[in-house]
Amino acid sequence: MTRLELVQEIKRKQSFLCVGLDTDLEKIPGFLRGQEDALLAFNEAIIEATAPYAVAYKPNLAFYERYGSAGWDILKETISKIPKNCLVIADAKRGDIGNTASYYAEAIFNDLGADAITVAPYMGEDSIKPFLGHPDKWAIVLALTSNPGANDFQYLGNPPLYQRVVEKCVEWGSPDELMFVTGATRGADLAHIRALAPDHFFLVPGVGAQGGDLDAVCKAALNKEAGLLINSSRGIIYASQEEDFASAAAKAASQLVDEMRGYLSDL
Amino acid sequence: MTRLELVQEIKRKQSFLCVGLDTDLEKIPGFLRGQEDALLAFNEAIIEATAPYAVAYKPNLAFYERYGSAGWDILKETISKIPKNCLVIADAKRGDIGNTASYYAEAIFNDLGADAITVAPYMGEDSIKPFLGHPDKWAIVLALTSNPGANDFQYLGNPPLYQRVVEKCVEWGSPDELMFVTGATRGADLAHIRALAPDHFFLVPGVGAQGGDLDAVCKAALNKEAGLLINSSRGIIYASQEEDFASAAAKAASQLVDEMRGYLSDL
Numbered sequence: 381m382t383r384l385e386l387v388q389e390i391k392r393k394q395s396f397l398c399v400g401l402d403t404d405l406e407k408i409p410g411f412l413r414g415q416e417d418a419l420l421a422f423n424e425a426i427i428e429a430t431a432p433y434a435v436a437y438k439p440n441l442a443f444y445e446r447y448g449s450a451g452w453d454i455l456k457e458t459i460s461k462i463p464k465n466c467l468v469i470a471d472a473k474r475g476d477i478g479n480t481a482s483y484y485a486e487a488i489f490n491d492l493g494a495d496a497i498t499v500a501p502y503m504g505e506d507s508i509k510p511f512l513g514h515p516d517k518w519a520i521v522l523a524l525t526s527n528p529g530a531n532d533f534q535y536l537g538n539p540p541l542y543q544r545v546v547e548k549c550v551e552w553g554s555p556d557e558l559m560f561v562t563g564a565t566r567g568a569d570l571a572h573i574r575a576l577a578p579d580h581f582f583l584v585p586g587v588g589a590q591g592g593d594l595d596a597v598c599k600a601a602l603n604k605e606a607g608l609l610i611n612s613s614r615g616i617i618y619a620s621q622e623e624d625f626a627s628a629a630a631k632a633a634s635q636l637v638d639e640m641r642g643y644l645s646d647l
Numbered sequence: 648m649t650r651l652e653l654v655q656e657i658k659r660k661q662s663f664l665c666v667g668l669d670t671d672l673e674k675i676p677g678f679l680r681g682q683e684d685a686l687l688a689f690n691e692a693i694i695e696a697t698a699p700y701a702v703a704y705k706p707n708l709a710f711y712e713r714y715g716s717a718g719w720d721i722l723k724e725t726i727s728k729i730p731k732n733c734l735v736i737a738d739a740k741r742g743d744i745g746n747t748a749s750y751y752a753e754a755i756f757n758d759l760g761a762d763a764i765t766v767a768p769y770m771g772e773d774s775i776k777p778f779l780g781h782p783d784k785w786a787i788v789l790a791l792t793s794n795p796g797a798n799d800f801q802y803l804g805n806p807p808l809y810q811r812v813v814e815k816c817v818e819w820g821s822p823d824e825l826m827f828v829t830g831a832t833r834g835a836d837l838a839h840i841r842a843l844a845p846d847h848f849f850l851v852p853g854v855g856a857q858g859g860d861l862d863a864v865c866k867a868a869l870n871k872e873a874g875l876l877i878n879s880s881r882g883i884i885y886a887s888q889e890e891d892f893a894s895a896a897a898k899a900a901s902q903l904v905d906e907m908r909g910y911l912s913d914l
Contacts, residue, residue, distance in 0.1 A: 473743050
């Protein structure tokens with residue numbers, strides 16, 4: 381999916397919502413659990429119900445890998461159910477070099493059929509570049525994350541590590557092939573990252589359940605193409621534990637998109 | 648596998664060799680490629696031939712994930728063929744937080760049956776701790792890597808990032824549950840890391856093919872239990888492209904272990 385296609389979809393749906401498919405057998409409605417393929421049935425229903433509101437979906441690989449090759453198959457089948465006009469982000473946080481990274485790209489882009497992969501920058505340039513230059517595909521690099529542990533290393537140095545990561549990645553990858561992960565809880569720093577990367581998209585987890593504030597994120601980092609993908613997982617996919625879980629997810633997605641709409645009026 | 652068991656194995660074999668199973672269909676001997684399960688047949692032969700010399704095996708997950716769920720099955724089957732007295736390191740370089748990290752631990756430790764997983768520290772404490780506290784299992788944290796890109800971020804700050812990672816990880820995980828990845832090409836810095844983490848094991852890739860020097864690594868970082876796992880992949884597993892590939896691998900492993908023996912005489 382190209383940047384132009386993504387921006388068109390954002391305009392069409394007046395939404396920059398990404399739905400996180402952190403699907404957990406222990407958290408889906410009880411009545412589904414007995415079913416063979418419960419995870420897939422749940423994902424399909426969530427995708428169908430939320431597709432009018434979401435421009436992206438982000439399955440989290442750990443939630444599937446825990447079931448080994450069966451989980452990998454469920455993930456692949458889930459991805460095949462996501463409408464083609466939505467960006468599919470494999471939240472894999474891979475970070476290795478050279479051939480190894482190329483094979484991760486092959487696994488995620490070719491075998492799974494995802495459009496994008498989240499990548500950890502610790503190993504530097506040779507761990508990022510193998511994910512770039514794949515037409516219509518994306519590397520989404522961890523810059524500043526929303527978890528407490530982000531304080532352990534990401535602010536180290538002057539300029540801090542996260543800034544150095546953004547500066548280097550902007551050299552390595554254009555806004556057509558590289559995005560950043562930036563936590564929703566990092567208001568002032570978000571504005572700083574936006575100044576360093578005016579045209580790159582940011583994938584922003586942490587709105588809602590993790591305490592981030594949509595208004596603060598938009599004020600800090602919205603750009604002329606939106607430039608944001610706001611991820612919500614639990615707040616949407618577990619909106620109800622009953623038979624209405626899919627319509628409840630649609631309602632939760634719709635409410636978040638209603639909030640987004642106000643920020644998109646100039647687009 | 649406990650630290651005591653690992654050290655006993657090192658003493659028994661007079662070896663701290665880890666064989667990297669970066670098995671690549673394009674690089675295994677041509678006559679095997681026609682075979683269904685060529686990768687597995689190759690891995691089994693390599694494991695059987697090198698087991699007298701190796702104390703650890705390190706399959707690199709990307710090389711299997713590129714084949715999707717079929718690759719995951721080959722990896723699992725490969726791991727089941729590794730003798731129980733060898734440490735199995737899943738070179739996965741995962742790095743995510745909380746539940747997600749716990750599910751990666753489940754995938755690697757339970758589903759695959761590996762003893763250890765390589766982990767990237769970028770997200771901090773909550774991305775490392777979920778891999779600790781699993782009896783007989785290990786987190787192996789990237790500290791200072793041997794690739795050129797290591798210079799992009801790992802030396803940033805004063806003290807540099809890699810040092811901060813080691814200092815923090817030593818607080819989070821004991822030498823019974825946490826190791827470090829330290830590149831073989833980083834002589835003086837290796838000695839520095841050893842000073843910060845006197846009892847932790849280091850997994851050291853980059854001897855041989857990547858230009859690292861066994862003597863320099865041992866002088867910088869050997870401790871009273873060896874404290875090192877030296878990884879060699881290509882130099883061993885692709886030692887021959889002919890029908891003698893397994894015995895050639897054994898010979899290459901044996902030669903490396905002969906070199907190691909000199910450093911272990913006090914053990």
